[in-house]
Amino acid sequence: MNFFSYAFASLFFSALCSAIASIILKYNDKLWFVSSITNVTLAKIPAVGFYGIGFILYSIGLREMDVSRAYPIMVSFAVIQLMILGYFFGETMTLKMLFGALLVVIGIFIINTSR
Template structure:
């Protein structure tokens, strides 16, 4: 696997992790006291995660086309979010799983010539 592909994969993972961190921050805000700093820290970590993902994605775009890079980055983000949902929230419904599978197959079809 080349460096460019690794950059895309890691960028997608950071993007998905940012979404997970924002979800955790929202849950902590509901449960936390007014003086709790955890939701703020989680939001800060989400911003940092988005930033790292953005930088890695920008570097990868120097060597790979947008029509390949973006779908792959989104596919990884989807997998991270679905994994979190299935493991920790336990609310992944069958239609969500099927729909996500269809999206991932579509991404594969779009990028398979890469």
């Protein structure tokens, strides 16, 4: 399976939805479309929506890939995306974190090529 298949695309966007949902939950006061909602419970609805879309995309990815490969790949995508999104929200990026992200990318490659 190549890196440009529907399975990888759906896993990538599933992870992106999960990462966006996490950012909404963490930084809801910095996001214009959530910060205006005064009810704390209602402010979480966009995050739940993104998690739901991510779940659907993950299930699409599972059609073409075994769960033992799909889940680590999807989570790895989410880790990298959250590091990037977190940086834009002022979170610190250390050399250790960057090295860890590199190991994640190497792990994705190893999981995908080992059969």
